[in-house]
Amino acid sequence: MTVPPLVRGWCPDMFAPMEARDGYLVRIRSPLGGFEGQQVLAIAELARRFGNGVVELTNRGNVQLRGFSSTSAKLALESALAEGLVDPDPAKERRRAILVSPLAGLDPACNPETLDVAQSLQTALLEENALSALSGKFGWAVDGGGYVPEGTLSADIALQSRPDGWSVVCGAMETGVLDNARAVRAAVVMSRICAENSDLGRPSRDADTAAFVLAKGGLEGIPCKPQGTRPVSLIGPLPGKVMGVGVPFGRCHAKDFEILAELAGTSRLRITPWRSVLLPQQDGTWPGFITSSVDPLLRVEACIGRAGCAKATADVVGTALALASDVPPGCVLHVSGCIKGCAHPRAADMTLVADDGHYEVVRNGRTTDTPSWHGRDIPQIRALLRHELKETQV
Numbered sequence: 252m253t254v255p256p257l258v259r260g261w262c263p264d265m266f267a268p269m270e271a272r273d274g275y276l277v278r279i280r281s282p283l284g285g286f287e288g289q290q291v292l293a294i295a296e297l298a299r300r301f302g303n304g305v306v307e308l309t310n311r312g313n314v315q316l317r318g319f320s321s322t323s324a325k326l327a328l329e330s331a332l333a334e335g336l337v338d339p340d341p342a343k344e345r346r347r348a349i350l351v352s353p354l355a356g357l358d359p360a361c362n363p364e365t366l367d368v369a370q371s372l373q374t375a376l377l378e379e380n381a382l383s384a385l386s387g388k389f390g391w392a393v394d395g396g397g398y399v400p401e402g403t404l405s406a407d408i409a410l411q412s413r414p415d416g417w418s419v420v421c422g423a424m425e426t427g428v429l430d431n432a433r434a435v436r437a438a439v440v441m442s443r444i445c446a447e448n449s450d451l452g453r454p455s456r457d458a459d460t461a462a463f464v465l466a467k468g469g470l471e472g473i474p475c476k477p478q479g480t481r482p483v484s485l486i487g488p489l490p491g492k493v494m495g496v497g498v499p500f501g502r503c504h505a506k507d508f509e510i511l512a513e514l515a516g517t518s519r520l521r522i523t524p525w526r527s528v529l530l531p532q533q534d535g536t537w538p539g540f541i542t543s544s545v546d547p548l549l550r551v552e553a554c555i556g557r558a559g560c561a562k563a564t565a566d567v568v569g570t571a572l573a574l575a576s577d578v579p580p581g582c583v584l585h586v587s588g589c590i591k592g593c594a595h596p597r598a599a600d601m602t603l604v605a606d607d608g609h610y611e612v613v614r615n616g617r618t619t620d621t622p623s624w625h626g627r628d629i630p631q632i633r634a635l636l637r638h639e640l641k642e643t644q645v
């Protein structure tokens with residue numbers, strides 16, 4: 252297996268594992284937001300047989316498996332291809348990066364054409380080989396709104412539902428309202444312009460890119476609000492008679508993933524970008540999973556930390572577990588193993604960045620912002636949480 256060099260815009264997948272402290276990690280993209288039961292079982296088997304058994308949910312609604320050797324990652328790829336979990340063409344596989352409203356087809360308030368439009372977009376993207384030049388981080392979304400409001404899904408190019416059709420949102424600009432076919436075509440044209448102009452930043456990251464892309468594509472556009480800035484907690488009973496079940500820190504063992512497949516029965520297991528899965532609503536218990544929207548674990552975000560990443564200098568998950576009950580409702584504590592901030596690439600009420608076994612503490616900011624406090628341990632952070640975040644709530 253050839254492990255690709257670390258270059259800008261590179262993302263791991265089954266063809267391109269990424270090295271971590273606990274071995275290589277791989278990602279499997281969910282087909283339009285969900286897996287069939289057999290696919291879930293196949294993924295659990297890959298994790299157990301070839302990796303270290305850990306299954307993680309990503310903030311793009313995909314799954315990540317860890318702990319592979321270079322040999323076992325190669326065997327896992329062969330198995331994934333045989334199970335139809337990935338496209339045989341690595342370049343096409345990268346173009347399956349489409350987020351779809353998690354409740355599409357279930358929530359009566361979500362545009363009923365969302366899944367059809369997502370399928371059309373995927374077909375069009377797979378046919379467009381010129382898009383192989385796009386960054387591996389480039390992503391699309393089909394955002395049908397409803398219970399999960401329009402604008403919640405983050406993407407470089409998103410089709411967003413409007414009363415009479417779809418607007419195509421490219422970074423900070425959006426087109427007028429288009430019908431299904433024209434919206435898909437516009438999204439492909441915009442993507443092609445991004446691919447042909449490799450010096451452009453991604454639309455979701457670079458405000459100038461969107462205006463250039465729309466002008467070059469001959470599309471009229473107007474400024475719009477930033478996308479994907481508000482995570483949504485899809486936990487508990489939801490529209491469409493489904494149950495949102497949270498996976499603590501987005502991380503579970505293969506056997507838990509198999510339990511989710513059993514609970515999903517004949518339904519697809521939908522994976523949300525917010526570390527939860529959707530199951531047919533039913534009474535019962537889900538030991539080890541989060542079923543209450545007020546569970547304190549939902550107030551903390553944490554990467555794998557020292558257990559799996561060489562960049563971390565602290566037991567990030569242990570710290571998050573120790574502090575969860577000190578975070579008041581409505582607030583978010585982000586515990587990060589380093590400044591990269593993988594688990595929560597946004598601002599939080601309080602952000603901790605591990606530094607030589609202690610933490611730098613940022614108030615109302617992200618990992619890259621200037622810390623207000625330095626070198627704090629858990630008791631000191633607990634005192635800060637009580638003082639700072641309780642004051643916020645008064």
Ligand code: SF4
Pocket residue numbers: 554555556560561562563587588589590591592593594
């Ligand atoms: S935030 Fe840093 S320590 Fe945590 S997983 Fe990402 S790179 Fe590793």
